[in-house]
Structures are given as C-alpha cells and as structure tokens.
Amino acid sequence: MRIYCGEDYKEMSRKAANIISAQIILKPDCVLGLATGSTPIGIYEQLVDWYNKGDLDFSHVTSVNLDEYKGLSGENEQSYRYFMNKNFFDKINIDKSKTFVPNGLEKDSRKACDEYNKIIYSTGGIDLQLLGLGHNGHIGFNEPGEAFEKETHCVNLTESTIEANKRFFEKEEDVPRQAYTMGIKTIMQAKKILVVVSGENKADIVAKAFAGPVTPEVPASVLQLHNDVTIVGDRAALSELLDIVNP
Numbered sequence: 001m002r003i004y005c006g007e008d009y010k011e012m013s014r015k016a017a018n019i020i021s022a023q024i025i026l027k028p029d030c031v032l033g034l035a036t037g038s039t040p041i042g043i044y045e046q047l048v049d050w051y052n053k054g055d056l057d058f059s060h061v062t063s064v065n066l067d068e069y070k071g072l073s074g075e076n077e078q079s080y081r082y083f084m085n086k087n088f089f090d091k092i093n094i095d096k097s098k099t100f101v102p103n104g105l106e107k108d109s110r111k112a113c114d115e116y117n118k119i120i121y122s123t124g125g126i127d128l129q130l131l132g133l134g135h136n137g138h139i140g141f142n143e144p145g146e147a148f149e150k151e152t153h154c155v156n157l158t159e160s161t162i163e164a165n166k167r168f169f170e171k172e173e174d175v176p177r178q179a180y181t182m183g184i185k186t187i188m189q190a191k192k193i194l195v196v197v198s199g200e201n202k203a204d205i206v207a208k209a210f211a212g213p214v215t216p217e218v219p220a221s222v223l224q225l226h227n228d229v230t231i232v233g234d235r236a237a238l239s240e241l242l243d244i245v246n247p
C-alpha cells in the first residue's frame, strides 16, 4: 500500500489526478472505475484542465461508475449520472456511450444488478478504480455489515450515509433510501485501486480502514488485501494513519 500526502485538498487532487493521467497515457483504452462525492471533484477539475491544455485524450477510455441511487434518472440533478456528466464527461472527449453508471430507473433490482455486472465483465475488467471513503468506512455504497457483498447489489443506505448525503438534497426526506452499487469482489478485481481522502473528519476512519483489522464492519478495510492500492490524502485526513505507519 502506497500513501501519498498532499498538504491540502488542491495538492491531494493534483497528486491523484496525476495517477489517473499516467494510467490513461500508459493505456489509452483503459477502463477507469469512477466515483462521485465531494472528494473527487478537484481531481476531475484537474483532469479537465490537462485535457483543455491538450495533455490528455479520453477518446478511447471506458468508464464504469461505482454506484447510483435507485429511483433517480440521469436527468435528476442529484443522480450520480448527472454528477458525472456535469463535473467530467461533458467537459472531455470521452465517448459517452462508453461511460457506464447503474440504471437507477430500473425498478427490478435483480435485473439492474445483473445488467451492470454484465457491463463490467464486457469491458474486460477495471484497470484503475477510484474510490472515496465514507465516514462509516463504506466504499461505493457497500455499507458496514456482517459480510462483504460480492457483485453489484441493491443496498439500503444507513442512517449515517443518509445524514452525510443530505447536504446534496433540499430536504433529508428527498435522499433516496436505496442504491445500486458495485460489490466488494468487483472492486477487489480492479488491477489498481486509488483511494482519495480529504479533511480532518476522515482521519479516524482512514486509520481504522487501513491500519485496523480487516472486517466487513469497515468495508474499506478489505482493501488491505489488495496488492496495488494507493491512498492519496491531504494531511488532515491522513494524520492518524501516518502516526501509525510512521510513528
């Protein structure tokens, strides 16, 4: 596990964007696993900037996103498809037909999940998976539980996740209670994993996830078993982990 520390959010974003950029330069037709949330926004801005300067070409890239709220269409401003289009896909030369997000409008959960698993397999596998980290240790919407869920599945969001995500909605009641998410097995099958963390309020969970026991109660802890994980964070988010690994 490699740990890179940026002094602040901007530096963290640039370091993480550098890793994604290197992946695209080394393998122009790579498959990127992408995440939403507030942490990656600066990374997408940086990648867009390099694209505008002519340093990056996304025309052969395929992307698969981690998750989507069940019940929201891609036109809904709170959907993850909308987020990806607005913050990234609409600003670069990626072929939109090669950008995948679970179908939030599919009411039949089994069908939605099976279809998404098929899409992921058909890409040939994820080269680099970008992950944010939830305050409760979730990755994607794999919430703390008794077992690691394997492939794409429908989840009931925990109170802590609803609380954390309500900032994006007008009212808490508007936060969908269910989501489709890639499973832990799929995430672990990515060739490389890049976890990004920012802010003091992540310091505790970052230390638990990467220096604590591997347990489904902290889903991200499973990443300790992957052989190519890079964590990029700002100093605030990494403070407790760095105290443990570099005492």
Ligand code: F6R
Pocket: 034, 035, 036, 037, 038, 039, 040, 066, 067, 131, 132, 133, 134, 135, 138, 139, 140, 141
């Ligand atoms: C987003 C996702 C979530 C977020 C996590 C952290 O697609 O899957 O797991 O990465 O909730 O969110 P932020 O970055 O907003 O703290």
